Amino acid sequence: MQLLKVEENGTAKLFFLSSAFWFVLGTLEGIIDATDMVIPDLFGGIPWLVFSRVRPMHTTTMIFGFVGSALLGASIYIIPAVSRTPLWNERVGKVSLWIWNISIAVGLITLDLGYSQGREYAEWIWPADIGILLAFGLIFLNCIQTAVRRNEKVMYVSSWYILAGLVYTWIIYFFGNAVWNPSKGAIYGLPDGILAWFYGHGVVGLFLTPLAVAISYYIVPRVARSPLYSHTLSLVGFWSILVIYTHIGTHHILQTPVPTWLKVLAISGSIAMIIPVMTVLVNLWLTMRGRLGLFHQDIGGKFVMAGLVWYILTCIQGPVQALPIVQRMTHLNNWVIAHSHMGVFGFSGTIALGGLYYILPRITGRPIYSTRLADVQYWLLLLGMAGFFGVLTAGGLVQGNSWLNGETVYRTLPMIHVYFSLRAAFGVLFVGAAFIGLYNVIRSIAGEPRQREIQTEKATGQTQ
Amino acid sequence: MKMTPLVLILGGLIVIAPVLLMNVITPWVTGLDEPPSDIFRTRTPIEEQGRDIYVNNGCTYCHTQYIRDFDWDIGSQRISKAGDYIAEIPHLLGTERTGPDLSQEGGEHPDDWHMAHFVNPRFVRPDSVMPSWEFLGKERLLALIAYKQSLGFKQADGRVERQKYWKAEAIGAFEAGPDKNVEWLHGHVPEPWTKLPDPYMTSVPGLERGHRVYQSFCIGCHGPIGDGMGPAQPFLYPPPLNFTILQNRGISGGILYYQIMNGITGTAMPYFKKDLESEKIWDVGNYIAVTFIGESDAGQPTRGIAVSYEPVEGPK
Ligand code: HEM
Numbered sequence: 001m002q003l004l005k006v007e008e009n010g011t012a013k014l015f016f017l018s019s020a021f022w023f024v025l026g027t028l029e030g031i032i033d034a035t036d037m038v039i040p041d042l043f044g045g046i047p048w049l050v051f052s053r054v055r056p057m058h059t060t061t062m063i064f065g066f067v068g069s070a071l072l073g074a075s076i077y078i079i080p081a082v083s084r085t086p087l088w089n090e091r092v093g094k095v096s097l098w099i100w101n102i103s104i105a106v107g108l109i110t111l112d113l114g115y116s117q118g119r120e121y122a123e124w125i126w127p128a129d130i131g132i133l134l135a136f137g138l139i140f141l142n143c144i145q146t147a148v149r150r151n152e153k154v155m156y157v158s159s160w161y162i163l164a165g166l167v168y169t170w171i172i173y174f175f176g177n178a179v180w181n182p183s184k185g186a187i188y189g190l191p192d193g194i195l196a197w198f199y200g201h202g203v204v205g206l207f208l209t210p211l212a213v214a215i216s217y218y219i220v221p222r223v224a225r226s227p228l229y230s231h232t233l234s235l236v237g238f239w240s241i242l243v244i245y246t247h248i249g250t251h252h253i254l255q256t257p258v259p260t261w262l263k264v265l266a267i268s269g270s271i272a273m274i275i276p277v278m279t280v281l282v283n284l285w286l287t288m289r290g291r292l293g294l295f296h297q298d299i300g301g302k303f304v305m306a307g308l309v310w311y312i313l314t315c316i317q318g319p320v321q322a323l324p325i326v327q328r329m330t331h332l333n334n335w336v337i338a339h340s341h342m343g344v345f346g347f348s349g350t351i352a353l354g355g356l357y358y359i360l361p362r363i364t365g366r367p368i369y370s371t372r373l374a375d376v377q378y379w380l381l382l383l384g385m386a387g388f389f390g391v392l393t394a395g396g397l398v399q400g401n402s403w404l405n406g407e408t409v410y411r412t413l414p415m416i417h418v419y420f421s422l423r424a425a426f427g428v429l430f431v432g433a434a435f436i437g438l439y440n441v442i443r444s445i446a447g448e449p450r451q452r453e454i455q456t457e458k459a460t461g462q463t464q
Numbered sequence: 465m466k467m468t469p470l471v472l473i474l475g476g477l478i479v480i481a482p483v484l485l486m487n488v489i490t491p492w493v494t495g496l497d498e499p500p501s502d503i504f505r506t507r508t509p510i511e512e513q514g515r516d517i518y519v520n521n522g523c524t525y526c527h528t529q530y531i532r533d534f535d536w537d538i539g540s541q542r543i544s545k546a547g548d549y550i551a552e553i554p555h556l557l558g559t560e561r562t563g564p565d566l567s568q569e570g571g572e573h574p575d576d577w578h579m580a581h582f583v584n585p586r587f588v589r590p591d592s593v594m595p596s597w598e599f600l601g602k603e604r605l606l607a608l609i610a611y612k613q614s615l616g617f618k619q620a621d622g623r624v625e626r627q628k629y630w631k632a633e634a635i636g637a638f639e640a641g642p643d644k645n646v647e648w649l650h651g652h653v654p655e656p657w658t659k660l661p662d663p664y665m666t667s668v669p670g671l672e673r674g675h676r677v678y679q680s681f682c683i684g685c686h687g688p689i690g691d692g693m694g695p696a697q698p699f700l701y702p703p704p705l706n707f708t709i710l711q712n713r714g715i716s717g718g719i720l721y722y723q724i725m726n727g728i729t730g731t732a733m734p735y736f737k738k739d740l741e742s743e744k745i746w747d748v749g750n751y752i753a754v755t756f757i758g759e760s761d762a763g764q765p766t767r768g769i770a771v772s773y774e775p776v777e778g779p780k
Contacts, residue, residue, distance in 0.1 A: 052522030
């Protein structure tokens, strides 16, 4: 069957293609929502364009569809690469790919039709949840079988993060979506809030983060052409993220009447997150020390580099905004939306794109269709992300300050109108970048490369 | 440390076991015997149906359902307790307040206000960014309204009863004609307010400010020319007041102020004391008095010592 065709790295390739496709859809959903907030009656009366149905579609398309697919594609390439053995089973890989994509599509379409389980990032109905769990299971099976059959004595750091990330994501997805309760996908009372945020935080911390870190560990030493700085730091970073990140979900609901001991755990854990974050970043920085020039020449390396900068910014902001005194000002407003875009898009999304641009040429055996276009995409995204962050943070501070000083929510709406408008404007950059990316990926997979660019790339040694 | 698949998977499982115990199992099990709070009651079937609509349409992305000890907006009369949530599945705590918190929404407004608001929020709240929900159809909107009115449980029930009581009174007064209606309306304004003139002077900037407040808060009901024919009018009964009928019926700055500050419970007329501070209420009241009623008592001689910013006239 054509859809399940067995070819070397075919699964990874199609995961990248899926990612580029979902990215376009995700940005379109984003711009619809941004417009809704500026001109609420623009799509008046069209149920499937209403803000609050599109919003969960936007977040889940981005997390699972765009970033998730690219991270999984990269993982399925990296595990065999660092094990020096082909992927255990490409056909199983293709099956997991289709289950993955179909589940996402089912989740999104039903959301649009008005079927939601209501908890953030766990909105998809039960059949989609089961599909996602199945896909994760199959991908894990494929990766572990490959790792067991490795021809390389040591297991490289990237594969630790990928394997652990997959196991943890499966467990967290299973519990977080309460799959034993198909109709509701939830449990009763405040414990449901705690469970939902254990999950919500796990999605970014134990799915997106470990896989993005795995890609960085794979690409940074290669682009820098230098061995990884320290094995010990890798170990500390790896085990500490598993121990700490899993405990801090309650920092999303600190102002609700959940048990105090959980809040204490979440706040202290959030501060302790500096350990896993800094060990990874120091390890990677010392690996690339003195070799930054190489990262400017490699389009994949460049994306990863930018992603790591967003990572440190996100993870400086994170512990600070986990403090109750700070949350009085920042919780419940657009400040948090700025943070989530910097985390999900700036950090993991940018690194996922880095993985895509670094790995895709190595799968197809020819350079990407156009580095120029990828470069344009890079700048659009960098500009868009920076603008987004600035505008949303400013808007969030206006909201937070006003509320704290006694303004009603309704009174703050005209105050943030200008930030909402600017947000929509920056969103256009993302939409443009996503379309450019999709075009570039399709041409890279299907078409012949442009003659002139091959020559320049050969000259700069881009495709080693 | 040598990493092998076995070390990884076993180590990973050893780490996550206590995590699950601490972060999932313990809060879950201990949460099961959380006693109901003082206000808790179970929901009726139609309220549950409304809640499902709320979940499916993602109202929770713009509305939280918990009150903190430093909140000022609607619901801030009571800080949420753990026992309020025992029947919530899924939880609807929320993470963003694009719109106000709704945990005490029941009885804030009568049903007709909600209907106008859901059909198009801008009919009653001109600056709103909430989506229009007309497409849900009347039946589902009624279920949604039933759910809204249950938020706050027993406390909400009391408020809803009060709305219903005064709604019957207000309708009776409205149907008895303008004279009786105005008499009824003003009969409930406490004594000192009825006689109180607007203590400030009428001024062009003051009227401009009043106009601005009117456009952001009142125009959807009372209409651009104050005749009560704003876009929300077809949904509301008694309909929004036509200000021109107040002419020659003993209106005062104090009555306007009091009615705007407190609203008229039972009718769609909301209170504005959370949205508007003192000067804004005087300004919009005087804007109505001057522009629509054509009768203003602003700045009459009995006004006492003038505010320091007002223009100096004569010896004072
Ligand atoms: C050191 C690491 C981090 C810490 C301590 C941290 C902390 C926090 C806190 C306290 C919040 C809740 C803010 C509030 O509601 O007031 C939050 C929200 C969020 N964080 Fe992080 N963060 C970290 C890194 C990340 C990363 C790496 C990502 C993405 C991959 C991320 C994605 C998000 C998202 C999506 C939200 C919004 C959730 C929502 O309310 O919908 N965070 N973070």
